[in-house]
Amino acid sequence: GGIITQTPKFLIGQEGQKLTLKCQQNFNHDTMYWYRQDSGKGLRLIYYSITENDLQKGDLSEGYDASREKKSSFSLTVTSAQKNEMAVFLCASSIPPGQGGERLFFGHGTKLSVL
Amino acid sequence: GNSVTQMQGQVTLSEEEFLFINCTYSTTGYPTLFWYVQYPGEGPQLLLKVTTANNKGSSRGFEATYDKGTTSFHLQKASVQESDSAVYYCVLGGQGGRALIFGTGTTVSVSP
Numbered sequence: 001g002g003i004i005t006q007t008p009k010f011l012i013g014q015e016g017q018k019l020t021l022k023c024q025q026n027f028n029h030d031t032m033y034w035y036r037q038d039s040g041k042g043l044r045l046i047y048y049s050i051t052e053n054d055l056q057k058g059d060l061s062e063g064y065d066a067s068r069e070k071k072s073s074f075s076l077t078v079t080s081a082q083k084n085e086m087a088v089f090l091c092a093s094s095i096p097p098g099q100g101g102e103r104l105f106f107g108h109g110t111k112l113s114v115l
Numbered sequence: 116g117n118s119v120t121q122m123q124g125q126v127t128l129s130e131e132e133f134l135f136i137n138c139t140y141s142t143t144g145y146p147t148l149f150w151y152v153q154y155p156g157e158g159p160q161l162l163l164k165v166t167t168a169n170n171k172g173s174s175r176g177f178e179a180t181y182d183k184g185t186t187s188f189h190l191q192k193a194s195v196q197e198s199d200s201a202v203y204y205c206v207l208g209g210q211g212g213r214a215l216i217f218g219t220g221t222t223v224s225v226s227p
Binding site for chain 2: 004033035040041042043044045048056058090092097102103104105106107108109
């Protein structure tokens with residue numbers, strides 16, 4: 001089996017600050033995802049990367065940048081943190097969606113709070 | 116567009132009661148559908164998957180039926196346990212390389 005490691009587990013930022021969340025996976029999966037989880041809104045896709053040199057925007061990409069540094073790692077940057085923002089960011093990986101990669105494996109999340 | 120709707124935000128039950136969670140979807144064609152479950156402090160994990168080939172899926176006592184006519188995909192369990200307390204997500208499968216689309220989730224709370 002494999003594991004998805006997200007760091008940090010908790011992130012406290014200031015309004016306007018640039019914040020980076022990191023994700024590592026050892027499944028050897030090609031595809032990685034970043035989702036944002038808000039109470040009552042479910043999971044919303046921010047960015048995903050089908051293969052190592054690919055980057056695709058999700059419905060919620062505005063205000064975020066992403067970087068696929070290598071096959072095993074995928075980072076997400078909040079470009080300017082919003083005051084009172086609070087959410088959980090979930091990283092996931094899978095084999096490519098077009099190849100039956102519909103089983104996502106998720107990390108435990110990074111909880112963001114902005115003061 | 117592509118979407119998934121879960122109208123029930125919260126369901127509260129006692130142990131051994133029947134669980135039913137409603138889900139409807141909107142898309143073209145006949146996608147694969149999923150239910151994911153998220154336990155406290157963890158990320159979501161796949162509970163079950165249903166394709167148009169089999170129309171039904173089951174796992175850990177949960178069942179889901181794919182109804183193409185009403186574009187619905189409901190989840191049910193005959194007798195819940197306290198350990199079933201979690202958030203349940205109805206998920207629309209990707210087509211043409213598109214990523215999965217998650218519903219808003221239904222929080223199930225089961226008391227002993």
